[in-house]
Amino acid sequence: MINHRPHKIEYYSNYLYILPAFLFYIIFVLYPLSDTIITSFTEWSGIGEKKWVGLENYKKNLADKKITSSIKHSFILIIFYSFFPIIIGLGIAGIMVRVKVRGIAIYRAILFLPQILSMIVVGIAWRWIYAPKGPLNSGLDFFGLDDISRAWLGSFDYALPFVGLIGTWVMFGFTMILFIAGVQKIPSELYDAAKVDGAGAFAEFFNVTLPGLKGEIIVALVFTVTLALRNFDLIYITTGGGPGTSTMIPSMFIYKKAFQMNQVGSASSLGVMLTLLIFTLISLIIITLREKNET
Amino acid sequence: MKPSDREKIIAHSIFLLGCLIVLYPFFSILFLALSEPGTRVSGFTLPTGIYFDNFIKAWTGGGFSTGLFSSFIVVVGVVGITIFCSIPAAYAFEKLNLLGVSPLFAILLVGLVLPYESLIIPLYYSMRKFGLDSSYWALILPQIGLSIPFSIFWLRSSFKSIPVALSEAAMLEGAGKIVILVKILLPQMKPAILTLTVLLFMWTWNEFLLALIMIQDADMRTAPLALSYFAGNKRYGDPAITAAAAIWVALPVLIVYIFLQRRFISGMVTGVEK
Known part of the structure; x- marks a missing residue:
């Protein structure tokens, strides 16, 4: 803090520094957000007057099986986007507790690669891998497993988990890098103390490594859960929500309802629900993990 | 062994x-x-x-020269204006006397996890009302708004790591706030600003939903949007040409990444810790 007693005008002029940024934020984020909330209580086709319907849109959403199952799909995707990469990352970090590896910078650069690319590019690459005559099926044929091969993204049973696996692929490098970097900052005395106590590899992992990575786990959870719940680009380019509605997610419904079916009020209410879901899950993650930290 | x-x-x-x-x-x-x-x-x-035939077919058939150009304009606009507005704001939050810093900052933090899905509908109708749909501003302005929370968050922690003694010494010599910011603090922050630039560049380059909704004019599609139309076009149903198109769109980001990855990843890892 710059610490002298400023004149009043000089003091208020400090707010000019934040003004441009806040103008952008208010006009293009806070105002649209409030408008979405208001529209969510109305019936509106995009033209004409908005008709106030109270909570009707929300009730209809919760009664609509297609929409509730799209929320269920999102939770299944969280397993693939969040749970698997974090388990993989933690397992590997646990193995690498005391190994100093040379040339780690190159590994990091490669493992981080899926993070930087457009999900449209990623989706096109995987569409090819999963294609009827793509590498996955050719590989299965090669090993004489022709019976298993199929159009993976066209299958009602397999499309959702196979889109989920793309998410695991996008995320596991990120969690690996994050957790390995975190493990190296845990004081080695803690590991020495565990060894003196006669702790095995498992006890060492659960008593030292896991608590030491709490901060990184929160970051990874917040980051991956948010992506799993949004996820529009990847679904749009790989399956478009199909076959049927087997890979539909809420953001896909928001897009379709608002811009193809002219159910703007209903789409807005779904947008509010998605936002609330993201906020609730993130708050839960932060609150539960932080509290354990204090005890 | x-x-x-x-x-x-x-x-x-x-x-x-x-x-x-x-x-x-x-x-x-x-x-x-x-x-x-x-x-x-x-x-x-x-x-x-x-x-290389597939690359040539994809380039001419998918309109990727205009796609890359559109993306370039949008990226320059978003990254430039976002950083220009975020630096003074982060400076004021961290180094100047402001009443109500915590509530203002809390309001900004909401924007860190807010999904585009909750904003696009009113954004679309407002942009149409002001005749800005199918103009680059329809992509640039909202993305500045959503990039600002992270940028301020990022830059504020960077200001925090600069010792107070530096700016106090300059104050005693009678330097003004703006002089202290530009001459003393900013040179210390070059690595943080570079990492932020790369991050904003990638997020803006890869943004898809906003472009899908706002841009109807084929000549103004951004690179990922052009790619998605190209991949859905039956006339170019050959997966090899689609693959070549995907590589064209990924190439600029890959090039930036290859040159800056070392700085960028270590910046990310230390940034996450803050």
Whole structure:
């Protein structure tokens, strides 16, 4: 803090520094957000007057099986986007507790690669891998497993988990890098103390490594859960929500309802629900993990 | 073999396996794109020769020269204006006397996790009302708004790490707030600003939903949007040409990444810790 007693005008002029940024934020984020909330209580086709319907849109959403199952799909995707990469990352970090590896910078650069690319590019690459005559099926044929091969993204049973696996692929490098970097900052005395106590590899992992990575786990959870719940680009380019509605997610419904079916009020209410879901899950993650930290 | 050697071999094997899994899809579409047009590639064998025909077909058929140009304009606008507005704001939050810093900052933090899905509907109708839909501003302005929370958050922690003594010494010599910011603090923050620039560049380059909704004019599509239309176009149904198109769109980001990755990743890892 710059610490002298400023004149009043000089003091208020400090707010000019934040003004441009806040103008952008208010006009293009806070105002649209409030408008979405208001529209969510109305019936509106995009033209004409908005008709106030109270909570009707929300009730209809919760009664609509297609929409509730799209929320269920999102939770299944969280397993693939969040749970698997974090388990993989933690397992590997646990193995690498005391190994100093040379040339780690190159590994990091490669493992981080899926993070930087457009999900449209990623989706096109995987569409090819999963294609009827793509590498996955050719590989299965090669090993004489022709019976298993199929159009993976066209299958009602397999499309959702196979889109989920793309998410695991996008995320596991990120969690690996994050957790390995975190493990190296845990004081080695803690590991020495565990060894003196006669702790095995498992006890060492659960008593030292896991608590030491709490901060990184929160970051990874917040980051991956948010992506799993949004996820529009990847679904749009790989399956478009199909076959049927087997890979539909809420953001896909928001897009379709608002811009193809002219159910703007209903789409807005779904947008509010998605936002609330993201906020609730993130708050839960932060609150539960932080509290354990204090005890 | 010493136990430490064995540990190292295990570690290297894990890293190599991870890298192999990450790289496989990239090589898979690269081989596909470089394959001889008209031949059926199984995707499980190495290519017999290198052909660039697919890249040429994709470039001319998909309008990627205009796509890359549109993306470039949007990126420059978003990154430039966002950083220009965020630096003074982060400076004021961290170094100047402001009443109500915590509530203002809390309001900004909401924007860190807010999904585009909750904003796009009113944004679309407002942009139409002001005649800005199908103009680059329809993409630039909202993305500035949503980039500002992260940028301020990022820059504020960077200001925090600069010792107070530096600016106090300059104050005693009678330097004003703006002079202190520009002459003393900003030169210290070059690495943080560079990492932020790369991050904003990638997020803006890869943004898709906003472009899908706002841009109806084929000549103004951003690169990922042009790619999605191209991939859905039956006339170019050949997966090899689509693969080549995907590589065109990924190329600029890849080039930036290859040059800056070392700084960028260490900046990310230290940034996450803050």
